[in-house]
Amino acid sequence: MSELIEVLTKDGSYSLRSVFFQENFHSLLGALEETKIKFTAPSDLQRFKGKSLDVLDICFGLGYNSASLYNELIKQKSYLNWYALEIDKKPLEYSLRKKAFKKLWAPKVKRIFDSLYQNDCFEDQFFNCKILWGDAREKINVIPADNRFDLIYLDGFSPQKCPQVWTIEFLSKVTQKLNPQGYLITYTSSAAVRKTLRNLGLKIFTIKPNFNSRTSWSQGTVAIAKFDKKKLKSNFNFDKLSVMEEEHLLTKASIPYRDQDLNSCAEDIIRQRLDEQLLSNLLSTKKWREKWGMTKLASKS
Numbered sequence: 473m474s475e476l477i478e479v480l481t482k483d484g485s486y487s488l489r490s491v492f493f494q495e496n497f498h499s500l501l502g503a504l505e506e507t508k509i510k511f512t513a514p515s516d517l518q519r520f521k522g523k524s525l526d527v528l529d530i531c532f533g534l535g536y537n538s539a540s541l542y543n544e545l546i547k548q549k550s551y552l553n554w555y556a557l558e559i560d561k562k563p564l565e566y567s568l569r570k571k572a573f574k575k576l577w578a579p580k581v582k583r584i585f586d587s588l589y590q591n592d593c594f595e596d597q598f599f600n601c602k603i604l605w606g607d608a609r610e611k612i613n614v615i616p617a618d619n620r621f622d623l624i625y626l627d628g629f630s631p632q633k634c635p636q637v638w639t640i641e642f643l644s645k646v647t648q649k650l651n652p653q654g655y656l657i658t659y660t661s662s663a664a665v666r667k668t669l670r671n672l673g674l675k676i677f678t679i680k681p682n683f684n685s686r687t688s689w690s691q692g693t694v695a696i697a698k699f700d701k702k703k704l705k706s707n708f709n710f711d712k713l714s715v716m717e718e719e720h721l722l723t724k725a726s727i728p729y730r731d732q733d734l735n736s737c738a739e740d741i742i743r744q745r746l747d748e749q750l751l752s753n754l755l756s757t758k759k760w761r762e763k764w765g766m767t768k769l770a771s772k773s
């Protein structure tokens with residue numbers, strides 16, 4: 473599964489390309505930039521200054537999202553209970569070898585990564601971290617049932633390449649692990665994923681594009697089970713969906729990925745969805761794209 477090719481992205485940070493999934497781990501615009509804009513900024517980490525939080529990182533990969541999280545939490549002396557799910561150890565092996573990657577973070581981040589690689593865990597006064605190696609669909613069941621997360625990062629390859637981690641069945645398990653006011657954060661603005669999260673009862677928000685991104689209309693999605701306007705301070709990184717994004721959810725693109733027994737292969741999940749799209753009376757996605765002069769959806773490559 474893991475033939476990996478090194479990729480230098482435009483912000484000078486390194487990433488990988490998976491030959492098996494035929495996709496990059498990060499946007500070519502910048503691995504570090506992607507992490508900061510799509511995961512760290514929407515996390516609103518200042519809320520947890522000097523306090524404790526629970527985080528689940530699904531599809532840990534090279535570990536950019538968690539390294540950036542650790543970095544911020546170290547500075548603000550937060551207490552972290554952290555789980556990660558990842559099928560392949562090779563990307564972490566790469567991060568640990570790559571000086572340019574390690575230089576991006578506080579020295580403690582390297583100690584944590586070393587320990588995750590060697591012992592699958594790390595513990596000190598502030599952090600308690602465990603990584604579970606294997607298929608996320610299975611390993612999510614190993615997380616103690618009563619563990620609820622304030623932040624869940626979902627960073628799988630795009631739904632078309634790795635539908636296994638974007639199905640109704642998997643997302644249902646994931647969202648059950650979210651604290652009522654916790655944030656599920658992902659880079660995808662896929663209508664299928666957004667519609668599934670909404671159907672699972674979550675409020676969904678769009679991660680606003682930054683000024684530099686002329687081509688993309690969203691940087692991803694934040695889903696919150698119980699969005700309380702009074703309790704949750706407004707977050708400048710995400711907003712309610714635009715009319716254009718709402719209309720996207722009325723098209724055939726919103727037909728979900730399904731994996732009834734959580735063990736289907738990608739091809740079967742894609743085929744079943746295509747069959748469902750063929751029979752559907754929903755609006756054509758092509759028409760929606762034409763109406764809004766649309767560019768392609770954000771994918772990793």
Ligand SMILES: C[S@@+](CC[C@H](N)C(=O)[O-])C[C@H]1O[C@@H](n2cnc3c(N)ncnc32)[C@H](O)[C@@H]1O
Pocket residue numbers: 496497498531532533534535536537538557558559560563606607608609627628629634636637772
């Ligand atoms: C886009 S990359 C993640 C990038 C990562 N978050 C980072 O910061 O470097 C997707 C990751 O998902 C992992 N993956 C693919 N299928 C998986 C599955 N079924 N369960 C767990 N991990 C999976 C791949 O091995 C890869 O590391």
